[in-house]
Amino acid sequence: MTDHYxxxxxxxxxxxxxxALETGMALSVIGGNTRSGLGNCVAADAELCSTGLCGVVDYxxxxxxxxxxxxxxxxxxxxxxxxxxxxxxxxxVDHRGMMGTQGEPTxxxxxxxxxxxxxxxxxxxxxxxxxxxxxxxxRGEAIRAGGRVMKNVTGLDLVKLLAGSHxxxxxxxxxxxxxxxxxETQATIVLYGFDDATATNAMAAAMAQPADVSGAAxxxxxxxxxxxxxxxxxxxxxxxxxxxxxxxxxxxxxSLAARLSAFAPTVTVDAAESARLWxxxxxxxxxxxxxxRPLWRVSVAPTAGHRLVAALRQKAEADALYDWQGGLVWLQxxxxxxxxxxxxxxxxxxxxxxxxxxxxxxxxxxxxxxxxQPVAIAxxxxxxxxxxxxxxxxxxxxxAPDIRxxxxxxxMRG
Amino acid sequence: xxxxxxxxxxxxxxxxxxxxxxxxxxxxxxxxxLVHEARELVPFETDAYVAYRQLPLAVALPRTTQEVSxxxxxxxxxxxxxxxxxxxxxxxxxxxxxxxxxxxxxxxxSAILEVDLENRVARVQxxxxxxxxxxxxxxEGFFYAPDPSSQLACTIGGNIGMNSGGAHCLxxxxxxxxxxxxxxxxxxxxxxxxxxxHLDSAGYDLLGLVCGSExxxxxxxxxxxxxxxxxxxxxxxxxxxxxxxxxxxxxADVIGAGIIPxxxxxxxxxxxxxxxxxxKAGYPLHVGALxxxxxxxxxxxxxxxxxxxxxxxxxxxxxxxxxxxxxxxxALIWKGRKSAFGATGRxxxxxxxxxxxxxxxxxxxLQRTEEICTGLGLRVANVFHAGDGNMHPLILFxxxxxxxxxxxxxxxxxxxKVCVEAGGCLTGEHGVGIEKRDLMRFQFSQADLDQQMAVxxxxxxxxxxxxxxxxxxxxxxxx
Numbered sequence: 001m002t003d004h005y006x007x008x009x010x011x012x013x014x015x016x017x018x019x020a021l022e023t024g025m026a027l028s029v030i031g032g033n034t035r036s037g038l039g040n041c042v043a044a045d046a047e048l049c050s051t052g053l054c055g056v057v058d059y060x061x062x063x064x065x066x067x068x069x070x071x072x073x074x075x076x077x078x079x080x081x082x083x084x085x086x087x088x089x090x091x092x093v094d095h096r097g098m099m100g101t102q103g104e105p106t107x108x109x110x111x112x113x114x115x116x117x118x119x120x121x122x123x124x125x126x127x128x129x130x131x132x133x134x135x136x137x138x139r140g141e142a143i144r145a146g147g148r149v150m151k152n153v154t155g156l157d158l159v160k161l162l163a164g165s166h167x168x169x170x171x172x173x174x175x176x177x178x179x180x181x182x183x184e185t186q187a188t189i190v191l192y193g194f195d196d197a198t199a200t201n202a203m204a205a206a207m208a209q210p211a212d213v214s215g216a217a218x219x220x221x222x223x224x225x226x227x228x229x230x231x232x233x234x235x236x237x238x239x240x241x242x243x244x245x246x247x248x249x250x251x252x253x254x255s256l257a258a259r260l261s262a263f264a265p266t267v268t269v270d271a272a273e274s275a276r277l278w279x280x281x282x283x284x285x286x287x288x289x290x291x292x293r294p295l296w297r298v299s300v301a302p303t304a305g306h307r308l309v310a311a312l313r314q315k316a317e318a319d320a321l322y323d324w325q326g327g328l329v330w331l332q333x334x335x336x337x338x339x340x341x342x343x344x345x346x347x348x349x350x351x352x353x354x355x356x357x358x359x360x361x362x363x364x365x366x367x368x369x370x371x372x373q374p375v376a377i378a379x380x381x382x383x384x385x386x387x388x389x390x391x392x393x394x395x396x397x398x399x400a401p402d403i404r405x406x407x408x409x410x411x412m413r414g
Numbered sequence: 415x416x417x418x419x420x421x422x423x424x425x426x427x428x429x430x431x432x433x434x435x436x437x438x439x440x441x442x443x444x445x446x447x448l449v450h451e452a453r454e455l456v457p458f459e460t461d462a463y464v465a466y467r468q469l470p471l472a473v474a475l476p477r478t479t480q481e482v483s484x485x486x487x488x489x490x491x492x493x494x495x496x497x498x499x500x501x502x503x504x505x506x507x508x509x510x511x512x513x514x515x516x517x518x519x520x521x522x523x524s525a526i527l528e529v530d531l532e533n534r535v536a537r538v539q540x541x542x543x544x545x546x547x548x549x550x551x552x553x554e555g556f557f558y559a560p561d562p563s564s565q566l567a568c569t570i571g572g573n574i575g576m577n578s579g580g581a582h583c584l585x586x587x588x589x590x591x592x593x594x595x596x597x598x599x600x601x602x603x604x605x606x607x608x609x610x611x612h613l614d615s616a617g618y619d620l621l622g623l624v625c626g627s628e629x630x631x632x633x634x635x636x637x638x639x640x641x642x643x644x645x646x647x648x649x650x651x652x653x654x655x656x657x658x659x660x661x662x663x664x665x666a667d668v669i670g671a672g673i674i675p676x677x678x679x680x681x682x683x684x685x686x687x688x689x690x691x692x693x694k695a696g697y698p699l700h701v702g703a704l705x706x707x708x709x710x711x712x713x714x715x716x717x718x719x720x721x722x723x724x725x726x727x728x729x730x731x732x733x734x735x736x737x738x739x740x741x742x743x744x745a746l747i748w749k750g751r752k753s754a755f756g757a758t759g760r761x762x763x764x765x766x767x768x769x770x771x772x773x774x775x776x777x778x779x780l781q782r783t784e785e786i787c788t789g790l791g792l793r794v795a796n797v798f799h800a801g802d803g804n805m806h807p808l809i810l811f812x813x814x815x816x817x818x819x820x821x822x823x824x825x826x827x828x829x830x831k832v833c834v835e836a837g838g839c840l841t842g843e844h845g846v847g848i849e850k851r852d853l854m855r856f857q858f859s860q861a862d863l864d865q866q867m868a869v870x871x872x873x874x875x876x877x878x879x880x881x882x883x884x885x886x887x888x889x890x891x892x893x
Contacts, residue, residue, distance in 0.1 A: 061670065062670030063774055150584075151770045153577045156627055156631075158869065212711070244715075251715065376605075381620070383872035399618070
C-alpha cells in the first residue's frame, strides 16, 4: 500500500472516491491512526486520510453544540470546549497507551469508533452525543444525515448507523455533536480490598441510590498494583465518582458513603486525585505495560462481568479491570487470546460481545476482532453496507472479514 | 398545501384477494387474533392524527413473536402491505392504515417479562404502556425516563418506532438513549435480537437505526430498556414573564450558563389560559409567558440550582416565581402541562407542529409563528419543551370549515420551513408519518433521501412496511 490520499475538502474527497470507484481501488479509511489496530486487517490499495479536513466549523457554547471537520485533532476540540467550561460528555477513550500507537486522535476517529469512557454509564456513549454528520458514500455522493439540534426524529437515523462503523460505510467529512457543561467539581468514593463479586454488589447498590454516580469501576488487586502514582495502595480499588456543584457533590458523597458503609469503610478522594484515577481507568492504564499480552474489551450485563472472569479463569490466565458498573471488562490475557473460550463463556453467562484490542499480527489474522454475528444480522449488515458502499471501497474487511460469504447468504435469502 | 395528503394507490391484486388473505391469516392467528368485520375495523381507521381515516383490510393481533413472524412472512410472500400499530396515539399519522394493508397491532403483547434491578434494566413486550414500566419499578425507587405526554396510553413499541421524547429528556435523553436491546421481526419473518442488557452492541448500530424508523424497517416485539434510580426529590417551579421573548431569552441563558434542569417547559398566554381552565393547576393568568422549570436532587442541590436560575430569570424581568409547596401541587403543575393537547382539543380543532430549533433562535421562531398564524387569521397556542428547542405550536381552527382547515395546514407547513431555515428540523419527537412526509425535501436533498431509502431497502425490498409514510411518494428509487 503506497498511495496515500489526504483530501483538503469534501469535494476533493469525492474526487478520490469516484476515482476509486472507476479504477476498482479499495481505500483504507484512517484519521490520526491511533486506533489502527482496531478491527480486522484491511485489504486496501491506498489510504484515505481525514487529517486534511481540519478545524472547528461552528461552536455555539450557549447551545451546547459544536460542528467540526472530522480530521480535527481531539486536543483542539477539547481546548476550545475547555475555554468555555464545557466538555465531551462521553469522556473519549485515548487508545494510544493500550494499543501502543503514536500520533493525534481525531474527533472523527472518536465517533467512528464510538470510543466512550467511564461516563458512558450516566451520560451516554459517543453515538448518543452525535447529532449530525456529512459523509461521502461509496458512490461518491455527499450525504447529510441528522442535524444540529438535540431532538430530531426526521427520517432514518443514519447518524447512529455511521457512528461506530469504523470507516466502513462512508468517508465522514464533518461531525456535529452535543457538549455538556464541565462539572464544577468531582469526588470519588473508594472502597478498598473487595473481591470482584463484592465489588459488583457494592457498585449495583451505589447505582440504585439517588446519588447520580457518574463512574463506577473496580480494579482488582493484581491490576491495581501497576497503577503507579494513582492511590498507590497494594489492594483492590472500587471507585464511585460524583460530579456537579460543590455543595451538591459534598452532600451526595456523605449520603452515598453512609449507604456503602454496610460494605466496608470508605475513603473520599479529592477532585485532583479523582481526575487522575478516572483518566487511568478510561485509558486502561494497568494494561499498558505489557504490549505483548493480548487485550480484550468485553461488554456484558454489569453483574455478569465478574462471573465471566471467574468462569474464564477456569480455562485461561487473565487479569481484569471493570468499568461501567462491572459491565465493561478489560481483559489482559497471560498467554494466547483464547478467543473461542472467551466467546463461548460470554454466551454462557447471558450474552454480550468481545473485541480484540491488541494481539500479535499472526493472532489478528486468525481471530475475528469483533464478535461474530448471528447469520441473519450479518446478512442484514452486509446488505446495509452494500447500500452505502456497493463497490466495497471503504476499509474492506475491517468489520466483517467474511463479507463476501455473508453476501452470498444474503443473496440466497433474496 | 391545499391538496389532501395522498396514500399509495391500493394494490388491486391484494384487494381482489381479500377473502383468501383473511382466511389464511385467520389460520395463523387462532383465538380471535384476526379482526376483519367492518364494524370491528373502525377503531383502527386512524390514530391521534384524526384528519385522515381509512379502514384497513384486516387487523392482526398476535400474541407472540412467532405469530408476528408468521404474519409478516405471509404478507411478504403475498405482497400485502403491513402497518404496525401500538396504542394508536401517533400525532403524525404513523399508524393510519390503508385499504390494502393489514394492521399489525401489538396490544395483546403487553407483559413485563423481567425486571432486573441490579443491572437496571426491564425487558418488556412491545405492547406494554410507557407509564406501566415506571409504575412497576417505582416502588423500588426506579423509573423509566422518556415520558411522552401520552404515556398513560402509548406503548414502548410505538415509542421505539417514533424515538419518543417527553418533558424530562433534557436531562435523561429520548428513547434511543434509554434503549439497550430489541427482539424484532423483519418483513420476511426473520426474528433477530439486537443488543441486550449490556451498554453497547457489536457490529453496526442497528439498534440506533431501528429506533425512530417509524415501522419502516421491521416490527419490534420485545425491548430491553434502561431504568434509572429516581432522584431524592423533584420540584417544578413556575416562572412568569411579560412576553414570550423574555421567557425565550431566559431559557437560552439558563442553558448557556451551564445549568441543565431536568425539564424546562414553555407556555404562552393562550396555552396558559387553556390549560388552567382545564387543570386548575394554579398557573398565573396575568403573565404573557410561563416557564415550568423542574429541578431535582437533594434539598440542598435543588436550592442551589434554583437560586442560580432565579438570578438569571430576574435579569430577564421575571414577574412571578412560584415553587410548588407540596407533592399534590407539583403533580397538578405537570397535569396541566401534560393535558395541554387534550385541553386544547376541548375548545377547538388544532394541528400540532413539532419542529426543533437551536435555542438561540427560539424567540425569533416564536415571533415568526405568531406572524404566520395571525397573518392567516388563525389563533396559535405555544406549549413545548424549551430546554431542547422542541416547539409545539398548536394551530387552532374549525374542522367544519374546509377553507380554515387548509389555512391551518398551510400555516403549519410555513412554520416548519422557518424551523428548518433556522437550523432546526421538521420533527423533534412526533415523527414524520404522513403529516410531514411531503415536507421532507425542505430538510433533505434528494441524495440524502435516496441514501435513507436505499438503507430502507436492505430491510424491506418490497416496500411493504408502512409504505405510505416518511418518504415522499414521488422519486422513490426502484428496488
